[in-house]
Amino acid sequence: MKKINVKILGTGSYVPEKVLTNADLEKMVDTSDQWITERTGIKERRIIDKSQNLSDLAFEASKKAIEKSKISISDIDVIVVATVSGDMPFPATACILQKKLVSNAVAFDISAACSGFMYGLSIAKSFIESGSYKTVLLVGGEVLTRITDWTDRNTCVLFGDGAGAMVLQASETENDVLSVHLGADGTYTNLLNIPAGGTAMQTTHETVDNKLQFIKMSGKEVFKIAVVKMTEATQKALEIAGKKDEDIALYIPHQANLRIIEAVGKRLGVAKEKVYVNVHKYGNMSSATTIIALDEAITSGTVKKGDLVNIMAFGGGLTWGAAVLKI
Numbered sequence: 001m002k003k004i005n006v007k008i009l010g011t012g013s014y015v016p017e018k019v020l021t022n023a024d025l026e027k028m029v030d031t032s033d034q035w036i037t038e039r040t041g042i043k044e045r046r047i048i049d050k051s052q053n054l055s056d057l058a059f060e061a062s063k064k065a066i067e068k069s070k071i072s073i074s075d076i077d078v079i080v081v082a083t084v085s086g087d088m089p090f091p092a093t094a095c096i097l098q099k100k101l102v103s104n105a106v107a108f109d110i111s112a113a114c115s116g117f118m119y120g121l122s123i124a125k126s127f128i129e130s131g132s133y134k135t136v137l138l139v140g141g142e143v144l145t146r147i148t149d150w151t152d153r154n155t156c157v158l159f160g161d162g163a164g165a166m167v168l169q170a171s172e173t174e175n176d177v178l179s180v181h182l183g184a185d186g187t188y189t190n191l192l193n194i195p196a197g198g199t200a201m202q203t204t205h206e207t208v209d210n211k212l213q214f215i216k217m218s219g220k221e222v223f224k225i226a227v228v229k230m231t232e233a234t235q236k237a238l239e240i241a242g243k244k245d246e247d248i249a250l251y252i253p254h255q256a257n258l259r260i261i262e263a264v265g266k267r268l269g270v271a272k273e274k275v276y277v278n279v280h281k282y283g284n285m286s287s288a289t290t291i292i293a294l295d296e297a298i299t300s301g302t303v304k305k306g307d308l309v310n311i312m313a314f315g316g317g318l319t320w321g322a323a324v325l326k327i
């Protein structure tokens with residue numbers, strides 16, 4: 001049987017208009033622009049409007065990706081949304097997006113936190129290569145600012161909202177997803193999570209009073225593991241793809257913290273100019289970061305057709321992953 005390849009048809013992204021600066025945060029919690037800039041590299045982030053939900057951000061990003069892909073909505077067989085901040089606990093935001101797009105595709109969400117887009121890529125690749133489905137719309141999107149404790153300076157300075165999308169399709173000739181490598185370690189579940197609102201700890205007045213419906217993170221511990229695991233995942237993805245640093249035009253790490261990005265670049269031994277950074281503009285948008293950065297790099301001409309890009313992510317679970325893509 002002839003091997004089915006995976007072609008990337010197009011990408012799109014959308015961030016809400018409202019900007020929250022470090023100066024704004026100085027008025028909300030005991031922090032400073034200097035601390036946030038030095039410890040994270042973040043200068044501002046985007047905040048979703050009250051009238052919008054994640055499905056709206058996903059819809060805007062998807063429309064752009066579909067337009068660039070030159071396909072019609074009816075061509076889409078599967079919609080996958082990677083998120084930890086969907087419109088509702090269930091049904092899947094992918095189903096709400098399907099309705100907004102007026103599509104009849106199979107639709108479901110995946111929960112792999114900041115690594116969600118990497119996990120989604122692996123699913124899309126497998127669906128297409130196995131012949132199960134021909135065209136997949138993959139979205140990474142979050143409204144983290146609605147699951148953030150705005151009184152906790154340890155976390156509220158870090159997060160932002162946004163969505164990115166990619167259309168992937170079966171191809172007889174071109175192969176654009178050269179490799180995807182994933183990993184997870186559930187022994188670290190306690191380091192980054194939302195304690196309440198699931199079935200293990202149902203929402204009660206007490207959990208709300210204690211703000212347990214918001215993101216809790218042991219930043220220092222997560223930082224150390226992130227650097228090691230993103231480096232390893234990237235090396236593995238390169239190895240699977242049979243590529244070396246000189247083949248890669250751009251590295252796009254998960255945008256959680258500039259210090260993590262720089263540490264990973266250093267460990268990989270890659271030139272600083274080849275490591276993409278936009279964390280100063282958007283903060284950490286979890287599953288949306290790598291796809292928004294990739295779309296930005298394509299749109300701005302930072303990468304051109306045929307270039308190889310290595311994208312990598314790390315997040316709650318703990319989970320991690322990396323992929324080598326041809327643009």
Ligand code: UT7
Binds near residue numbers: 219222257260315
């Ligand atoms: O996307 C998923 C994965 N997430 C990540 O990768 C995030 C990983 N972690 C990080 O990026 C960093 O650990 C943080 C940015 C969260 C924190 O930076 P840090 O250098 O690890 O700082 P720290 O937590 O060790 O805190 C240092 C000090 C503390 O004060 P003391 O105990 O030394 O007196 C904090 O209370 O900084 C204090 N601090 C702040 N000060 C001003 C913490 N947050 C703030 C703040 N403003 N916003």
